[in-house]
Amino acid sequence: MAPVIDIVPTPAGDARIHWYRAPRPRLTLALGHGAGGGVEARDLQALAAALPAHHVTVALVEQPWRVAGRKVAPAPKTLDTAWTALWPALAAPGLPVVAGGRSAGARVACRTSAELGAAAVLALSFPLHPPGKPEKSRADELTGTGLPTLVVQGAKDPFGRPGEFPPGTALVPVPDADHGFAVPKKAATGGKEALEVITRAVADWLGEIRK
Secondary structure, three states: OOOEEEEEEEOOEEEEEEEEOOOOOOEEEEEEOOOOOOOOOHHHHHHHHHHHHHOEEEEEEEOHHHHOOOOOOOOHHHHHHHHHHHHHHHHOOOOOEEEEEEOHHHHHHHHHHHHHOOOEEEEEOOOOOOOOOOOOOOHHHHHOOOOOEEEEEEOOOOOOOHHHOOOOOOEEEEOOOOOOOOOOOOOOOOHHHHHHHHHHHHHHHHOOOOO
16 A cells, blocks of 8 residues: 655654555554664554554654655754654544654654653664663653553664563563564564564554543
C-alpha cells in the first residue's frame, strides 16, 4: 500500500508525513525515525504494513533535516520543535494519537508526549545510553512520560540491552537483534521472525490503549 504524503511546515523547515491509513481506524500511531536513517527503517516499514489491518493508522514522520537532504540530525531541541509543530496535523483526523519512534525519534516522543496530549508512547530501540557508556543514562526521558509506555528493544542493542532498563519498564525484547533490529545470519531468530515479534507485540499493546 503506497502512503499518502503530506508536507507540513515547521519552524525547522518542511516535514513529511507518510500516512498508511486503516479502513476503520480507532487510533493513529505516529512514528519518528532515528538520527542515522529515515522512515525506510525496517521496523517502521513493518509496522506501517501490518497495523492498518488492526484498525491503526500509521503516520511515519520525516523530520525536516531529512526532507532537506541533510545527513546530520540537528540538536534535540530542534527535533522537538519540529515534532511539536506538526502534531496538529497528526491529530487532525480526530483520533487518539500514540506518539512513538525509533532511537532518536523515540526520545523525541518521550520528551514531548505529555504536553501534546498523546494517548501513549511507543519507544523502538530506545537509546538508553551511548554504546559503552552506561553511566550516561537517558532513563529519565523514558520514565518521565507519565503515560503508558512500551519499549521494544533488541536483545543485543549496544545502546541498551533489555536487562539494563529500569525495573517496571514495559519492555518487549527482540531476540538476537541489534539497534536496527537486524539479526546475524547464523542467529536462531531470522530477520522475518524478528519483525513479527515487533509487529505482534505492538498490535497487542495498541489493542489495550483506550482514550
